[in-house]
């Protein structure tokens with residue numbers, strides 16, 4: 001086992017490489033560019049392809065084309081770049097082309113700020129493009145998970161022929177931690193039978209396209225919905241801390257879950273019964289985790305680095321509004337402190353906070 | 359004269375309108391692929407537009423990215439499978455309007471790929487609206503009084519756009535007569551041969567009729583190309599390296 005100290009972004013790039021990634025296209029944008037830079041030399045070492053596209057629109061469609069032809073294709077971006085990806089990603093979904101994309105979130109609307117944020121939740125988790133879909137969304141909260149999730153992402157995407165999104169954030173991407181690097185997986189562009197490689201004599205041709213052009217639409221739609229149900233049921237992942245007897249339950253992913261976990265430990269020391277659910281998959285949403293919250297719970301608090309509490313709506317929806325639900329947000333690009341989280345949770349416990357949905 | 363056998367890679371009827379130029383070009387390309395015996399080593403990148411219907415009757419592997427994004431897709435396709443012949447059949451809307459960035463980028467990088475662009479002077483699939491190739495004074499659905507420089511800007515001539523670029527091949531042909539069809543066939547073959555020799559970016563623009571949106575008979579459409587369209591868009595080989 002190889003152990004190194006790395007940035008989250010580098011670990012994600014290396015995890016992808018070791019998971020068989022042999023194609024990367026991307027366009028520079030902070031705080032994601034280390035992934036692109038790592039890939040620029042690392043793909044050469046492993047005999048893969050690296051292309052810096054002329055835009056995100058080029059990059060997302062290069063990723064599609066490479067994956068269609070068999071490569072384990074990966075791309076990464078942030079902020080407005082992720083917005084530009086959405087048309088392309090919708091095509092991946094409808095053509096069932098299992099690309100992997102990372103969004104290393106920043107903060108703010110439009111160009112926003114280059115500093116860390118968690119404000120792509122709505123776009124990433126609900127559905128950024130047109131049509132009925134969710135991506136499989138994995139949210140790492142450490143450098144090790146950045147590596148491990150990238151490592152397994154291609155096989156997960158291939159299992160369902162559905163794209164996977166690695167939803168990181170600027171802090172996880174930039175911070176350095178020790179990481180254990182997994183073994184290189186073997187993968188060749190001819191390993192999978194659905195890929196486009198030229199029509200052999202006597203065979204029917206293959207076309208990577210909106211599948212509905214070739215199959216009866218309703219039949220395809222039924223198959224697709226069955227697949228989405230199966231993912232929703234089988235792929236929920238989460239971590240829970242001290243939820244069973246909690247008076248207030250925090251819900252946080254990514255960098256905010258690191259703060260929240262520490263808040264739970266300190267609050268418990270002081271006798272305040274705080275709990276935490278950390279969704280590891282944001283879709284499928286870990287609905288099952290919320291069954292463990294006791295009826296006596298005074299409120300749920302999402303901890304998020306955005307202004308409008310994007311994840312709060314998800315919690316209200318998934319718990320059918322059973323508990324009072326609040327969002328701890330920020331009005332500037334910064335992570336909450338542990339003390340702030342504990343104070344806010346206490347204020348919820350005391351009934352001093354108002355519920356709000358925009 | 360013995361009628362020429364249809365290429366074997368056609369497995370179904372054409373879905374194009376009667377007299378549509380896309381069908382004529384598909385037939386030309388199919389013949390070249392069969393004559394060169396490269397069907398199984400060819401992957402076509404489709405555009406989205408009437409042009410994309412080649413995939414419903416030609417038994418050749420293909421991918422379909424979003425409308426206009428062929429320049430990006432073929433770049434990646436060639437890098438992933440350099441042993442394959444990688445080409446696109448594109449609309450003039452796809453290649454020069456929504457996809458102008460991707461088309462130009464691929465040409466500026468001199469990627470080793472082939473683009474066949476069907477110039478029917480308008481958007482066929484969506485009902486005959488203005489394309490970059492719509493000629494001055496030409497009446498189309500979204501410029502019913504005719505294209506003007508004031509309202510619609512200058513029209514796009516790919517010879518002006520790419521004439522000075524470091525690319526391998528730039529040609530324009532038409533399909534209005536057996537002689538012109540032969541010239542198109544030669545240009546298609548030449549582009550693919552340059553591609554196989556690794557020469558770089560090749561683009562062949564083909565002037566094709568859209569009788570439906572031109573509101574003309576197929577025969578009149580062919581005359582219109584000879585008498586009007588090919589006077590605006592010069593036929594011939596502009597770059598041949």
Ligand SMILES: Cc1ncc(C[n+]2csc(CCOP(=O)(O)OP(=O)(O)O)c2C)c(N)n1
Nearest residue numbers: 406407408409425449450451452481482483
């Ligand atoms: C993003 C996007 N915008 C618009 C469309 C609608 N659309 C489909 S084909 C097309 C243009 C077709 O014109 P052209 O590229 O010249 O091809 P033709 O139909 O003439 O072969 C448009 C605008 C689309 N499919 N996707």
Ligand code: SF4
Nearest residue numbers: 375378408482568570
């Ligand atoms: S509308 Fe025009 S371009 Fe489209 S199939 Fe008919 S003739 Fe061809």
